[in-house]
Amino acid sequence: MTAMQDTFLAHLIELRDRLLKAIVAVVAIFVCLMPWAGNIYDILATPMLQTLPEGTRMIATGVVTPFFVPVKVTLMLAFVLALPVVLFQAWAFVAPGLYAHEKRLALPMVLGSTVLFLLGMAFCYFFVFRTVFHFIAEFAPKSITPAPDIEQYLSFVMTMFMAFGLTFEVPVIVVLLVRVGVVDVAKLKEARPYVIVGAFVVAAVITPPDVISQFMLAVPMWLLYELGILVARTMNKPQEADSDYRPMSGEEMDRELDRLESDTESSK
Numbered sequence: 001m002t003a004m005q006d007t008f009l010a011h012l013i014e015l016r017d018r019l020l021k022a023i024v025a026v027v028a029i030f031v032c033l034m035p036w037a038g039n040i041y042d043i044l045a046t047p048m049l050q051t052l053p054e055g056t057r058m059i060a061t062g063v064v065t066p067f068f069v070p071v072k073v074t075l076m077l078a079f080v081l082a083l084p085v086v087l088f089q090a091w092a093f094v095a096p097g098l099y100a101h102e103k104r105l106a107l108p109m110v111l112g113s114t115v116l117f118l119l120g121m122a123f124c125y126f127f128v129f130r131t132v133f134h135f136i137a138e139f140a141p142k143s144i145t146p147a148p149d150i151e152q153y154l155s156f157v158m159t160m161f162m163a164f165g166l167t168f169e170v171p172v173i174v175v176l177l178v179r180v181g182v183v184d185v186a187k188l189k190e191a192r193p194y195v196i197v198g199a200f201v202v203a204a205v206i207t208p209p210d211v212i213s214q215f216m217l218a219v220p221m222w223l224l225y226e227l228g229i230l231v232a233r234t235m236n237k238p239q240e241a242d243s244d245y246r247p248m249s250g251e252e253m254d255r256e257l258d259r260l261e262s263d264t265e266s267s268k
Contacts, residue, residue: 014093015093018089018090018092018093019089021085021089022082022085022086022089022090025082025085025086026075026078026079026082026086027078029078029081029082030074030075030078033074033077033078034071034074036074037070037071037073037074038070040070040073040074040077041069041070041073041074041150044073044154044157045058045150045153047125047129047130047133048129048133048148048153050130050133051130051133051134051136051137052137052146052147052148053145053146056145056146056147057147058147058148058149058150058153059147059148059149059150060149060150060151061149061151062151065150065151066150069150069151069154072154073154076158080118080121083114083118084114087110087111087114090110091106091107091110094106105176105179109172109175109176112171112172113169113172116168116169116171116172117165117166117168117169118165119168120161120164120165120166120167120168120169121161121164121165123164123168123220124160124161124163124164124165125161127216128160128164128213128216128217129157129160131212131213131216132208132210132212132213132216135210135212136208136210139210156208159206160207163206163207163217164217164220167217167220167221167224168220168224170221170224170225170227170228171224171225171227171228171231172228173228174188174225174228174229174231174232175228175231175232175235178232178235179232179235185229185232185233188225188228188229188232189229192225195222195225196218196222199217199218199219199221199222199225200214200218202217202218202221203215203217203218203221
């Protein structure tokens with residue numbers, strides 16, 4: 001019991017150290033970026049500002065909102081930049097407890113999911129925002145002057161980033177389900193119509209109430225599902241154990257039993 005308690009405490013101490021290193025990395029980058037917090041928010045707000053009438057700016061209705069909103073954006077950027085360090089610390093903590101075949105699966109999944117999430121955010125920022133905001137500006141009545149609130153804009157941006165980032169994780173989820181043996185490629189193909197309908201339902205719930213943004217989320221989700229099927233088709237079925245393990249045949253087991261019996265008699 002004492003040995004088990006010592007092992008448990010050792011794992012807790014290592015987890016604490018890994019978390020501290022990840023937090024220190026995020027905080028260090030955040031502190032370095034703080035002098036440019038306002039510029040960082042301006043970059044985030046560029047897609048919206050480009051669709052507003054000339055001379056129109058965004059507004060802040062709260063007293064401390066002009067300070068806290070850029071700080072939140074800077075903290076988000078610091079976490080994204082520190083993501084390699086955070087993922088490395090997570091990998092270093094769980095890797096010693098994984099089998100060889102699990103390590104071969106986990107590391108590509110972690111790296112692939114990170115890259116795909118960042119690609120989803122980039123797709124949302126460079127393509128979706130500009131298209132959606134331009135559509136809303138063209139649809140708005142000419143009798144009004146839009147002046148979005150910076151806090152509401154940040155909430156909208158964070159929701160869209162999360163939605164598209166998670167959408168781009170679909171290939172990783174599909175490949176993982178196939179690798180662990182939950183489903184096979186044939187079942188995934190049969191579920192294609194339900195996935196397409198589900199993609200449009202999810203897009204209708206998450207995105208703003210316009211057709212363009214819904215299509216921009218639902219169509220990539222469906223295409224990424226197809227990409228996951230193609231990648232899963234090229235991968236082997238999951239292995240129950242490491243490649244260097246091979247069960248003994250019946251003859252080998254009989255020889256091993258005979259050897260054990262002869263060793264026992266000789267020891268007597």
